[in-house]
Structures are given as C-alpha cells and as structure tokens.
Amino acid sequence: MTESNLESTAATSEAPSSSFLRGIIAEDVSTKKFGDAVIQTRFPPEPNGYLHIGHAKAICIDFGLADEFGGKTNLRFDDTNPEKEEQEYVDAIQADVRWLGFDWERLCYASDYFPQLYEWALKLIGDGKAYVDDLSADEIRKYRGTLTEPGKNSPYRDRSAEENLDLFQRMKAGEFADGSRVLRAKIDMSSPNLNMRDPVMYRILHATHHRTGDEWCIYPMYDYAHGQSDSIERVTHSMCTLEFADHQPLYRWYIEQLGIFPSQQIEFDRLNLTYTMLSKRKLLQLVKEHRVNGWDDPRMPTLSGIRRRGFTPGALRALCAAVGASRTNGSTDIEMLEHFQRDDLNHRANRAMAVLRPLKVVIDNYPEGQEEFVEVANNPEDPSAGTRMVPFSREIYIEQDDFREVPPPKYFRLSPGKEVRLRNAYFVTAQSVVKAADGSLVEVHCTYDSASRGGNSPDGRKVKGTMHWVSTAHALTAEVRLYDKLFSKADPFDFPEGGDLFDNLNPNSLETIVDARLEPSLADAQLGQPFQFERVGYFCLDSDSTAEKKVFNRTLPLKDGWAKIEKKAGA
RNA sequence: UGCCCCCUCGUUCAACGGCAGGACAGCUGACUCUGGCUCAGCAUAUCGGGGUUCGAAUCCCUGGGGGGCAGCCA
Numbered sequence: 001m002t003e004s005n006l007e008s009t010a011a012t013s014e015a016p017s018s019s020f021l022r023g024i025i026a027e028d029v030s031t032k033k034f035g036d037a038v039i040q041t042r043f044p045p046e047p048n049g050y051l052h053i054g055h056a057k058a059i060c061i062d063f064g065l066a067d068e069f070g071g072k073t074n075l076r077f078d079d080t081n082p083e084k085e086e087q088e089y090v091d092a093i094q095a096d097v098r099w100l101g102f103d104w105e106r107l108c109y110a111s112d113y114f115p116q117l118y119e120w121a122l123k124l125i126g127d128g129k130a131y132v133d134d135l136s137a138d139e140i141r142k143y144r145g146t147l148t149e150p151g152k153n154s155p156y157r158d159r160s161a162e163e164n165l166d167l168f169q170r171m172k173a174g175e176f177a178d179g180s181r182v183l184r185a186k187i188d189m190s191s192p193n194l195n196m197r198d199p200v201m202y203r204i205l206h207a208t209h210h211r212t213g214d215e216w217c218i219y220p221m222y223d224y225a226h227g228q229s230d231s232i233e234r235v236t237h238s239m240c241t242l243e244f245a246d247h248q249p250l251y252r253w254y255i256e257q258l259g260i261f262p263s264q265q266i267e268f269d270r271l272n273l274t275y276t277m278l279s280k281r282k283l284l285q286l287v288k289e290h291r292v293n294g295w296d297d298p299r300m301p302t303l304s305g306i307r308r309r310g311f312t313p314g315a316l317r318a319l320c321a322a323v324g325a326s327r328t329n330g331s332t333d334i335e336m337l338e339h340f341q342r343d344d345l346n347h348r349a350n351r352a353m354a355v356l357r358p359l360k361v362v363i364d365n366y367p368e369g370q371e372e373f374v375e376v377a378n379n380p381e382d383p384s385a386g387t388r389m390v391p392f393s394r395e396i397y398i399e400q401d402d403f404r405e406v407p408p409p410k411y412f413r414l415s416p417g418k419e420v421r422l423r424n425a426y427f428v429t430a431q432s433v434v435k436a437a438d439g440s441l442v443e444v445h446c447t448y449d450s451a452s453r454g455g456n457s458p459d460g461r462k463v464k465g466t467m468h469w470v471s472t473a474h475a476l477t478a479e480v481r482l483y484d485k486l487f488s489k490a491d492p493f494d495f496p497e498g499g500d501l502f503d504n505l506n507p508n509s510l511e512t513i514v515d516a517r518l519e520p521s522l523a524d525a526q527l528g529q530p531f532q533f534e535r536v537g538y539f540c541l542d543s544d545s546t547a548e549k550k551v552f553n554r555t556l557p558l559k560d561g562w563a564k565i566e567k568k569a570g571a
Numbered sequence: 572u573g574c575c576c577c578c579u580c581g582u583u584c585a586a587c588g589g590c591a592g593g594a595c596a597g598c599u600g601a602c603u604c605u606g607g608c609u610c611a612g613c614a615u616a617u618c619g620g621g622g623u624u625c626g627a628a629u630c631c632c633u634g635g636g637g638g639g640c641a642g643c644c645a
Contacts, residue, residue: 019584046645081644137643147641148573182643192574194641203643222645246575246640267576274582280645322594324584326577329638333582336595346608381608412606421604455604466604535605561606 019325021061024266025069025237034236039071042108042235043097044226046078047089047210049280050295050302051096053316053337057271060320061239063102072105074233079111080225082209090210092295096303101313110220110229111211117220117228118172120258121183121201125164129257130201131157132167133184140182143189144197150190151197157186171204174217178204185224187253195250199223227251230263238263241270242327268325274334274490276301282501291502292486298542298553299486299509309483310530310540310555312348315341331491338556345538345555349530350378350385353423353468354518354552356480356536358397360443360472363428366394371473374454376424390519391474392425397517399535402467403444405433410565412464414444420465423534427452427463468534475517478550481542482511516552525550532558 025039043062045051051059066073075097079085097104124130133156135143145151159167168183170176183202191197201224206217227250230238238251245267255262272278278301286292286300295302298309306316318340323332353376371393379385398414407415414420419429428446436442451458455466488506489495495503518533525531525541533539537557544551 023587044645048645078645084644140643141641144641146573150573151641179643194574197641200643205643219643221643226645242576243639244645248575269577322584326584328577328583330583333595336583339595342607351605380605410606423604463604465606468605532605532607535607537607558605558607563606565606 019061019065019268020327021065021237021239021266021268021325022068025065028236029069037234037236039066039069039237040074040233040235041066041071041237041239042074042076042230042233043104044076044078044110044229044240045093046081046084047086047093048081048084049089049284050092050304052278052280052283052301052303053273053276053306054271054278054301055096056100056303056316057320057323057325058239058241059097059100059102060317061268061325063104064320065237065239071236073102074106074108074235075104076108076110076229076233078222078226078229079109079209079211080220080222082205082207082219085210087210092304096307099303099307099313100316106233108229108233109211110225111209113225113229113232114212114216114220116232117225118218120228120260121168121220121224122165124185124201124257125168125183126161127257128161128186130183130185131159131164132171132181133157133198134181137179140200144194145189147194153189154184154198157198168202171202171218172216174206176204178206180204183218185250185253187250193246193249195223195247196253199250223247223250224254227254227263227265228258228260230265231255231258231261234261235263238265240265240267242267242329267327269327269329271320271323272329272331273301273337274331275485275487275492276334277487277492277501286502291505298481299483301486308543309553310345310538311341312344312530315344318344334485341556342538342559345530345532347381348379349532349538351376351380351532351534352519352522353390353470354478354480354516354522354533354536354539355397355399355468355470355475356482356513356516356533357400358470358515358517359400359403359441361396361398361403361428361469362443362445363394363396363426363448364431364445365447368394370394371471374424388521390424390521391471392422393471393473395472396422396469397472397475398422398444398467398469400441402465403430403441405441408566409569413467414446414465418465419449419461419463420467421452421455421463422448422469423466424455425453425469426450426455427457427461468536470517470519472517474520476520476523476550478516478518478522478552480513480516480539480552480554482513482554484509484511518550518552522550522552525552530555 041062063073133154182200184198187196189197202218205219248265251265296304296308319337373389375387376390402413404415414430416430426448428448430446432445434442486509487504489504492504531539538555539552542551542553
C-alpha cells in the first residue's frame with residue numbers, strides 16, 4: 001500500500017507554540033544541569049493498543065523538543081506487562097510514529113533492561129531498601145491504608161537481607177506461584193503519598209512475554225522500570241502526563257537510592273478533544289464489541305483510523321504546535337483539528353468534481369450525441385499542479401441540493417428561470433422539470449449559452465451561483481462513505497447515572513452512498529492521494545476499493561456558508 | 572475529607588513585577604468561476620477577598636471551583 005501523497009515529509013518546523021517545557025529545557029541547557037550531555041528524550045508507549053491522537057501530542061513534544069535543542073529521542077516500548085502486550089501493537093506503533101514524521105535515535109524495550117533491573121533490585125535488597133512480602137494482593141491493599149489514613153507495616157517488612165535475597169532469587173527461579181509474593185520497596189507506610197507506601201517493585205507472573213518469552217516469571221512494575229529505563233538511556237527530560245505527578249517522588253527515590261543517572265520527570269497535560277474518546281481501554285472495547293470496524297475504522301481517533309480517513313501528519317503536527325502544553329486539564333475544540341486539517345489539504349489536494357446525490361440535468365439546446373472536453377485547474381491554490389480535461393455533454397448530473405423548485409431567500413443555485421454557471425463549462429438556465437407519478441423530481445431541463453464556454457459570458461453577464469457537475473455518459477459510479485463524529489456529545493463521558501459511554505455513540509457516524517457519480521479522472525485515484533471534491537469536501541480512496549468498485553472516504557466536509565445562512569433563516 | 576496539581580476571551584496557548592496578546596470558534600463586511608480559500612473589521616477574559624509593591628494575571632495569605640491519587644496496570 002502506497003500512501004506517499006498523503007504523507008508530508010519528515011516533521012519540520014511547525015511554528016512551535018511556546019511551552020513551559022521548552023522553558024525548562026532551555027534553562028537546563030544554560031545552567032548545564034546535565035553537564036555536556038546531549039538533550040535526550042524518549043517516547044515510551046506500552047504496546048497494548050494502537051496509538052491515538054492523544055499520543056500524537058506526546059510524540060510531537062518528545063521528538064520535537066529534543067530536536068529543537070539538538071537532542072535525541074528514543075522510541076521505547078514500556079513492555080513490562082506480558083499479559084496485555086503484543087507484537088502486533090509494537091509493529092503498528094512504529095509505523096504510526098514514522099507516519100507522523102518522526103524517527104527515533106534508538107529503538108528500545110524496557111524488557112531489554114530486565115537483567116539490569118534485577119541486579120539493581122538485588123542491590124536495594126542488600127541495602128535493606130526492599131523486601132519480599134508474602135501478603136496477598138488483598139492484604140496489601142488493606143495494609144496500605146486509605147487516602148486519609150496511614151497504612152501499616154507488613155509483618156514481613158523486617159525480614160533480613162539474606163532471607164529477602166534468597167526469597168527474591170527463588171521468585172525469579174520460578175519456585176512460587178503467581179501472586180504468592182512480591183518484592184516491595186521499603187519506604188514509608190505512613191506517607192501522605194500513597195505511591196510511597198512501600199510500592200510493589202516486582203510481581204510473579206508466569207506469562208509468556210512477546211519478546212523475552214518464558215525467560216522471566218517476575219516482572220517489574222511501571223514505577224520501578226520506567227525511571228531506571230530512563231536513567232539507562234541517559235534521558236535528561238522524561239516528559240509524561242499529569243497523572244504521573246504523584247509518582248515523581250518515587251521516580252526520584254529509586255534513582256537516588258541506586259545512585260544512577262538523574263533523569264528528571266516533567267508532567268504536562270494530555271490532549272483531550274471534544275466529541276472524542278481517547279481511552280485506550282475503551283477504544284479496545286469499541287473494537288472488540290464490533291461497534292466500529294477495527295482499529296483503523298476511519299471514525300476511530302487512532303492514528304491508523306484517521307490516516308485511513310485521510311487526515312495528514314502535517315495537520316496533526318500543526319494542531320499539536322498550536323495547542324502547546326501546560327499543566328491545566330481541559331479539552332480542545334475538535335474544530336481546531338478540523339481547521340488545521342482543511343488548511344493542510346486546501347494547499348495540497350487536487351480538485352475533482354463529484355456528485356454525491358445525483359440529479360439529472362438535460363441541456364435541451366446542446367447537440368445530441370456531442371461531447372467536448374473542458375480544461376480545468378487541478379488546484380487553484382497551486383498552479384504547478386497543472387490542468388486536466390473533463391468531458392462535458394448534453395446530460396449531466398448535479399447535486400440534488402443545487403436545485404430548488406421553489407428557491408428560499410438568498411438561494412443562488414439553480415431554480416426555474418435562474419441562470420447559473422456549471423463550473424469551467426457553461427452558463428445554463430433552468431426551464432422545466434420532469435416529475436415521476438409520485439411527484440418526485442426526475443430531471444431538470446435547461447438551456448445553455450454556447451458563448452459562455454469555459455465559464456464566462458463574453459457580454460460580461462454575471463451569475464451568482466457556480467456548481468459542480470459530472471457528465472452522465474462519462475461518470476464513474478462509486479461508493480462514498482461520509483463520516484461524522486463517533487460521539488454525539490462534546491464530552492462522551494457525560495451520561496446519566498446508570499448510563500453508558502456508548503449511549504453517546506452517534507448513530508449517524510457513518511453514511512454510505514452507493515451510487516455517487518464522479519468525474520472519470522478519479523478512476524486513477526491512488527491510495528493515500530488527497531482530493532477535494534469541489535464544493536463538497538476532502539476525500540481519499542479507501543483501501544476497501546477494488547478494480548470494479550471504488551470507495552472514497554470523506555475526510556472532512558468543506559465549510560458550508562450556505563448551511564449557516566439557511567439555518568439562521570430557519571431559526 | 573489526607574496529599575499533589577491547576578484556575579487568563581466560548582476553547583486553547585501567551586504575557587515570568589511594567590499597555591492582557593495570538594490561534595480556533597463566533598459576528599460584520601469585501602473578494603471570488605468552489606456559498607471553499609483569502610482579506611478587513613468587531614466582540615469577548617485574569618475565580619472571589621485580603622496583603623506586599625510606585626505598579627500584581629504574575630509574589631504572599633485566605634476562600635471558592637476543577638482535576639489526579641487507595642492495581643501484584645501503565
């Protein structure tokens with residue numbers, strides 16, 4: 001599958017919005033906080049699902065900021081939980097990061113550090129900083145206390161270093177059952193920060209890991225693995241989302257106890273978009289329950305979904321640059337994304353004419369059997385895109401919306417007696433209509449002005465309306481899929497007691513038109529090539545297309561000023 | 572009711588003790604062979620109360636509001 005045209009080249013310099021993160025790094029560079037070490041960041045996804053738009057922000061920050069300061073970024077898979085992680089996700093994530101326009105310095109896996117992490121655990125045990133606890137998960141929870149009450153020490157907390165060493169080695173050796181013991185850091189069970197109440201470092205899990213297979217049956221927890229992985233990679237700025245702020249003291253504690261490279265964690269707000277749900281777990285559920293057609297369903301906010309939909313890396317990068325980063329949690333208007341997407345496509349997409357809901361128009365005074373070709377600009381925004389020839393004939397299709405028997409005020413499209421322009425072709429005037437027995441409109445009869453060829457009348461006569469059209473004899477019939485928001489509420493999580501997130505699913509998020517009529521040049525459309533169907537929207541060929549049947553996805557509709565006027569008049 | 576974080580136009584991000592500004596959205600209008608694009612203009616904000624200061628969005632105190640945290644998930 002080639003998607004060359006949809007992808008702009010590597011990420012360059014979208015005007016970076018200022019950000020407190022930039023300020024911190026600039027400060028650290030000027031004070032030489034890390035000596036002469038190069039700025040090093042990492043993007044650390046867990047391979048337990050597909051990347052989504054929210055991750056795009058993290059990627060732009062991690063890669064973008066490092067690049068700005070001449071630094072490097074690793075792609076590191078945070079693969080410490082074999083029960084949820086799969087190679088499929090590892091592959092998809094790499095493809096998505098590349099698609100977004102970034103390339104990593106090193107490809108890393110937390111699982112590569114399991115031996116080192118194990119050695120360090122041994123050291124902490126030897127130093128009396130960690131112990132093996134035989135309490136059950138349930139008991140550990142009870143001993144932890146609550147948000148308002150301190151926890152209490154485990155009865156196993158004061159085992160000797162020798163006993164802990166022996167037990168931990170036997171945990172690794174596979175002598176104990178899942179869940180029977182854990183290794184915990186010995187910190188402070190009365191800390192107001194729950195993360196510091198002797199956090200679990202290792203659990204026993206006899207599960208096959210997607211990379212290390214059955215080599216290990218003990219796996220490190222996130223807190224113990226992440227900071228140390230950062231340190232191993234000499235990450236200077238480990239940027240993560242706000243919910244990890246409470247973990248920062250623990251992040252530092254491990255690094256200090258171990259006396260290793262002092263990576264520092266900095267938190268920023270995750271990207272939230274209105275009408276969009278970015279919970280990996282819930283996204284998985286949408287897929288598993290077949291509420292959408294897979295991870296790359298064009299309605300999904302996954303990078304693979306919006307890519308198939310026709311969204312572009314440049315637009316995503318522009319959005320991320322525009323929203324910046326802060327420590328405030330909020331929700332960005334989806335319109336912002338749509339704006340940057342339209343802006344990107346407006347410059348790059350070739351135009352074409354396509355009629356989604358066809359209405360036949362017969363030009364009575366046009367010679368029967370005649371055909372001709374009019375020259376049309378491929379992209380008025382970009383002369384270098386060249387021109388193409390589009391066939392015109394006596395019978396054409398126009399959009400049903402472009403004709404009204406009884407025109408409302410300010411309507412300047414086709415209506416009886418009204419003259420309009422067929423884009424790049426001729427002026428036509430509607431003369432009469434033909435209706436079926438049930439009163440429905442069958443076709444419109446017009447006359448044309450042969451002197452107006454190309455779209456202008458030599459007498460300087462003006463028309464208000466210009467519409468797109470497709471010659472019936474030359475038309476390509478295709479399926480067109482119109483997508484709308486997946487959720488109908490700005491906040492998908494806003495549902496009444498006893499309700500469900502999925503109650504907010506938009507029942508009209510997909511409308512399929514099976515018999516749209518397209519200009520013949522669209523037969524050559526390539527996967528990944530963006531088009532603007534003039535006056536309608538941005539589209540791209542879908543991968544479901546076959547030699548016999550083309551399928552197009554609507555990326556986004558064009559802004560519709562008329563709809564606004566009409567709505568206002570109706571209101 | 573413990574700890575942590577956060578409160579600036581409708582939304583989002585700036586202003587780092589010195590005239591509150593940009594983007595998106597909105598509204599007017601101009602232009603137009605896409606009711607698209609573009610252009611011009613308009614409107615809208617520092618959560619409240621104290622304090623420090625010549626001067627506070629910014630610093631301090633206090634009240635209010637929002638968010639996060641009690642996985643052997645990340």
